[in-house]
Amino acid sequence: MLDDYVNRLMRMMGLSKYQLKAYLTLVERGPLTAVSLAKYANIPSSKVYSVLKGMVKLGLVDVDSSKRPEVFMAKPPKEVFSMVVSRINEVVERAKPMINTLQMVYEASNQRVVKASSETLFTVKGLQSTKNLVRIVIMGGARDISIAIPYEQLLDEEVLSMITEASGAAEVKLLVTRGLIDHAKALPPRVNLRVRDSMFGAGFIGNGVLLAIQYGADYLSLYSTQEYIIEIARTYFETLWRESEPVNR
Structure with a gap:
């Protein structure tokens, strides 16, 4: 039973079969040379050094290089367990932005099912994540769509295609900076087009509101489906328009 639990725990760290056998053998038998470990753990002698090298790198095994041949010893299981917990926490923290994004997309796409949004505003990073939300905002069935774009990357072929499709069933107002006029002129005449010298950031208002700011080579975007936030954004857009x-x- 204990062996099964330890096996599962070690596999959570992504250990190979040989690494798992090596660690358990070192725990049970104490410090060993590579040759002895290969014998007791039934690891091919041609692979034992690469197995141990990987385990030293992972922090599971210490090596005493002052002895000849070198002697390898397992790190204490409690120390290894703390390491596992730490790495799991790291994975969870890295996953949180992805989960928040998925929740946001779910709520935006299932508004008839979701009774209340979990947050007023969602924050999203990255150009493609921003464009994914552009699709949700302007392709969600809104009759009036307002768009302000000062960034060429947010008026590429992908976004132009979305605007073209959305304009077939909705009134679309598009506001761009002067450097993007030629891009915008590729859109159908039914898209109302205006230009201004500068804008603070990009905005998409329709089935929700998406505000995007470029910083460096990346994008930081705010998204919401709250009615009062949509109205604030629409009022500001109309002033610019x-x-x-x-x-x-």
């Missing part, structure tokens, strides 16, 4: 220059096509 009135102050901007129509584009003749």
Whole structure:
């Protein structure tokens, strides 16, 4: 029973079969040379050194290089357990942004099922994650769509295709900076187009609101489906729209 538990625990660390056998053997028999370990753990002699090298790198085994031949010894199981817990916590922390993003996408795509959003605002990093949310915002069936884009990466072929499709069933207003006029002119004439000299960031308002800011080579975006936030964003957009220059096509 104990062996089964230890085996499961060690596999959580991604250990190979030979690494698992090596560690348990060193725990049971104490310090051993590589040759002795290969014998007792039934590990091929051609593989035992690479197995031990990997375990030293993982912090599971210590090596006494002052002896000839070298002697290997297992780290204390309590120390290894603490290491496992620490690594699991690291995995959980790294997974949190992904889970939050998935929850956000779920809530945006299942508004009839989800009775209340878990948060007012979601934060998303990355260009592709931002474009995935652009699709949700402007392809969600809203009748009025307002878009402000100062970044070329957010007006590429993928986003242009989304805007074109959305404009077939909704009134779309697109506000761009002067450097993006040629990109925007590729859209159908039914897309209302205006231009201004500068904008603080990008915005997409439709079935929710998405605000995106470029910093360096990456993007930081805020997304919400809260009605009052959508209205605030729409009011601000309309102010920018009135102050901007129509584009003749």
